[in-house]
Amino acid sequence: EMSPPEIAVFQRFVLDSHYKKYRDADAVRDMLDEICDRHDIVTTMYELIFAECRDMPNIQAFLSPEDCAEVLTSNFVNDKNNDIKLYPSRELSQETKIRRMSQEFPQESEPLASEPDREPVTEPEPVPARDSSPGSPMEEQLRRMEEELRRKEEELRRKEEELRQREAESRRREMLRLEERLNQESRQEIEELTAGAENGDPQAQTRLAEHYADGNGVPQDWKKAVRWYRRAAEQGDACGQYRLALCYYNGDGVEPAPKVAAAWFRKAAEQGDSDAQNELGVRFANGDGVRKSWVQAVQWYRQAAEQGNVFGQYNLAWRCYNGQGTEESPEQAAEWFRKAAEQGYADAQNELAIRYANGDGVEQSWEQAVYWYRKAAEQGNSNSQYWLARCYSTGQGVEQDPVQATAWYRRAAEQGFADAQNDLGVQYANGYGVEQDWEQAIYWYRKAAESGNACSQNNLAWLYFNGQGVEQSFEEAVYWFEKAATRGYVDAQNILGVCYANGQGVEQNWEQAVYWYRKAAEQGDRYGQSNLSWCCYNGQGTDRSPEESAVWLERAAGQGDNDAQNVLGIRYANGDGVEQDQERAVYWYRKAAEDGLSCAQYNLSLCYYNGNGVERSLETSAFWLRKAAEQGNSDAQNDLGVCYANGEGVEQDWEQAVYWYRKAAEQGQCVGQRNLSRCFYNGEGVSRSLEESIFWLRKSAEQGYADAQND
Numbered sequence: 001e002m003s004p005p006e007i008a009v010f011q012r013f014v015l016d017s018h019y020k021k022y023r024d025a026d027a028v029r030d031m032l033d034e035i036c037d038r039h040d041i042v043t044t045m046y047e048l049i050f051a052e053c054r055d056m057p058n059i060q061a062f063l064s065p066e067d068c069a070e071v072l073t074s075n076f077v078n079d080k081n082n083d084i085k086l087y088p089s090r091e092l093s094q095e096t097k098i099r100r101m102s103q104e105f106p107q108e109s110e111p112l113a114s115e116p117d118r119e120p121v122t123e124p125e126p127v128p129a130r131d132s133s134p135g136s137p138m139e140e141q142l143r144r145m146e147e148e149l150r151r152k153e154e155e156l157r158r159k160e161e162e163l164r165q166r167e168a169e170s171r172r173r174e175m176l177r178l179e180e181r182l183n184q185e186s187r188q189e190i191e192e193l194t195a196g197a198e199n200g201d202p203q204a205q206t207r208l209a210e211h212y213a214d215g216n217g218v219p220q221d222w223k224k225a226v227r228w229y230r231r232a233a234e235q236g237d238a239c240g241q242y243r244l245a246l247c248y249y250n251g252d253g254v255e256p257a258p259k260v261a262a263a264w265f266r267k268a269a270e271q272g273d274s275d276a277q278n279e280l281g282v283r284f285a286n287g288d289g290v291r292k293s294w295v296q297a298v299q300w301y302r303q304a305a306e307q308g309n310v311f312g313q314y315n316l317a318w319r320c321y322n323g324q325g326t327e328e329s330p331e332q333a334a335e336w337f338r339k340a341a342e343q344g345y346a347d348a349q350n351e352l353a354i355r356y357a358n359g360d361g362v363e364q365s366w367e368q369a370v371y372w373y374r375k376a377a378e379q380g381n382s383n384s385q386y387w388l389a390r391c392y393s394t395g396q397g398v399e400q401d402p403v404q405a406t407a408w409y410r411r412a413a414e415q416g417f418a419d420a421q422n423d424l425g426v427q428y429a430n431g432y433g434v435e436q437d438w439e440q441a442i443y444w445y446r447k448a449a450e451s452g453n454a455c456s457q458n459n460l461a462w463l464y465f466n467g468q469g470v471e472q473s474f475e476e477a478v479y480w481f482e483k484a485a486t487r488g489y490v491d492a493q494n495i496l497g498v499c500y501a502n503g504q505g506v507e508q509n510w511e512q513a514v515y516w517y518r519k520a521a522e523q524g525d526r527y528g529q530s531n532l533s534w535c536c537y538n539g540q541g542t543d544r545s546p547e548e549s550a551v552w553l554e555r556a557a558g559q560g561d562n563d564a565q566n567v568l569g570i571r572y573a574n575g576d577g578v579e580q581d582q583e584r585a586v587y588w589y590r591k592a593a594e595d596g597l598s599c600a601q602y603n604l605s606l607c608y609y610n611g612n613g614v615e616r617s618l619e620t621s622a623f624w625l626r627k628a629a630e631q632g633n634s635d636a637q638n639d640l641g642v643c644y645a646n647g648e649g650v651e652q653d654w655e656q657a658v659y660w661y662r663k664a665a666e667q668g669q670c671v672g673q674r675n676l677s678r679c680f681y682n683g684e685g686v687s688r689s690l691e692e693s694i695f696w697l698r699k700s701a702e703q704g705y706a707d708a709q710n711d
């Protein structure tokens with residue numbers, strides 16, 4: 001399958017390697033570069049003949065082109081493709097027979113393929129079949145080649161291992177030399193510092209103390225560190241005073257003494273040490289070693305902040321934001337957060353982002369929020385990583401990108417940020433920015449749930465409740481619903497009440513159902529309020545009280561629960577638990593009807609038909625009947641049929657009457673079935689048919705409708 005240029009190079013290689021024309025392997029590699037990357041056969045030949053060797057003895061001298069083809073076939077078939085068998089090209093067979101060529105051509109002749117004066121060659125004599133039986137010369141030759149290859153490979157591995165060991169030993173010695181040099185320099189420095197410290201140099205005393213505190217060049221010794229810090233501090237060295245204060249505060253080398261620590265912080269702070277000023281502010285803020293004073297805290301924070309101390313700026317920002325020790329000013333807070341943020345303080349960057357997101361002390365800007373969230377997130381701030389993910393998820397301040405959202409959720413989740421773990425679970429559950437994977441969703445929900453995240457506990461419970469990604473288990477669902485409900489998660493409180501009411505995953509218990517409904521209702525959950533109202537009305541798990549039921553209904557209705565609005569309308573219409581008030585009934589029916597609730601639309605149509613709580617209007621009644629009927633409300637479909645039959649609120653139209661009667665009848669509405677029967681009996685809006693009439697009349701009668709039974 002070789003092209004003519006490849007054939008020429010291939011035959012030249014075979015001939016020249018046999019006569020040792022190429023004195024080193026590199027020369028042959030150069031010659032093969034033009035084809036070895038483009039043809040697997042040549043690559044295989046290359047590997048077989050050279051076998052990673054750099055000298056000529058490993059070049060195989062083939063007895064004939066057929067020998068070469070068979071050796072290549074053997075290797076090529078074993079390693080690459082069982083459907084390939086190689087044969088020497090016709091041109092190569094015509095050009096050479098290696099046994100004869102060894103006598104015809106001198107060693108230094110030019111490559112055969114390029115000789116210009118060569119006479120035509122006649123068809124070669126048939127070559128005897130190659131002996132490939134076990135023990136044949138070729139088999140023995142291949143065996144020796146394989147042994148040589150294994151020997152060379154082993155030798156190469158040994159040399160590589162020796163090289164690695166030598167390099168490792170060289171690195172170790174270099175490290176030892178470096179360590180010795182550093183130790184020598186450190187010893188020299190310590191000797192110089194010791195001499196200076198003993199001569200009363202406060203800076204030398206402080207630096208020497210730091211060496212003892214860090215164990216740098218000397219064994220760590222906090223007592224010696226404190227001794228030298230004290231000597232520097234007593235000479236008025238601000239750094240020594242600050243370090244000594246930290247020792248007293250943390251109990252390093254001395255007994256913890258917050259008051260002594262505060263005294264040394266003050267001495268350093270009064271000399272202008274910004275770290276000490278910030279620490280003294282913290283002491284006043286917490287009443288730690290001093291009497292608590294927000295005014296004093298702000299005074300010291302401000303002094304540190306004005307010197308550019310990032311912690312002082314951050315702490316002062318919070319005092320301005322909360323109005324502690326200074327006038328409340330979100331604008332001043334944002335400005336100090338900015339100063340700290342611009343110095344790279346991640347917590348300040350996160351807080352500044354929050355201010356931009358909420359427009360708190362600055363003009364709202366989601367772009368600026370994303371900018372600062374990213375700054376903090378890239379430093380590993382998990383809160384910013386989470387909110388940056390939320391921005392990518394919602395497209396606020398940045399182009400919506402679920403993949404980026406998932407990536408940032410993951411970075412925060414891997415730091416243990418529970419909200420991010422929950423939201424990463426949501427990404428996997430819904431296939432947002434990642435391939436849907438219920439196992440991963442459960443993994444991250446569980447991570448967050450076990451750390452006490454109520455939202456994840458609720459989400460995990462729903463997976464068990466619905467059998468999504470796990471075997472359905474109402475018991476396990478109740479376990480996690482209860483975990484979330486106990487932590488005040490309102491959705492879990494309501495659904496836990498439902499589980500107790502229905503006996504799902506737990507023994508039925510109406511008292512417990514009411515307990516959890518009430519918990520949810522008191523937190524403003526409209527479903528909990530509606531469910532509690534039902535229990536109060538029916539006396540399930542609590543004393544029957546239509547009045548309390550109406551109270552909870554009104555709360556749910558006020559939050560837009562259209563079922564509660566419709567039921568509350570019925571209560572006002574009937575004076576059940578509330579004083580009868582038809583106008584209030586119409587008000588709540590209309591609320592639910594405008595929200596698309598078909599039963600409320602039907603009730604409102606009756607009010608307009610009868611003039612209850614509103615001026616009578618057959619047209620408006622028919623309008624709401626149609627709304628309900630089009631949503632499949634069978635009572636409305638029958639009554640709309642009546643309107644068309646009688647021309648009430650609409651133009652009389654028997655065909656439309658039959659249409660709506662049939663709609664109601666097919667849903668099993670017994671009055672609609674009787675009315676449709678009468679249309680077939682009288683031939684009104686439809687061809688007269690006693691059979692059809694009896695069919696629908698029987699349907700109605702079988703449901704117990706007395707008029708149909710009589711007919």
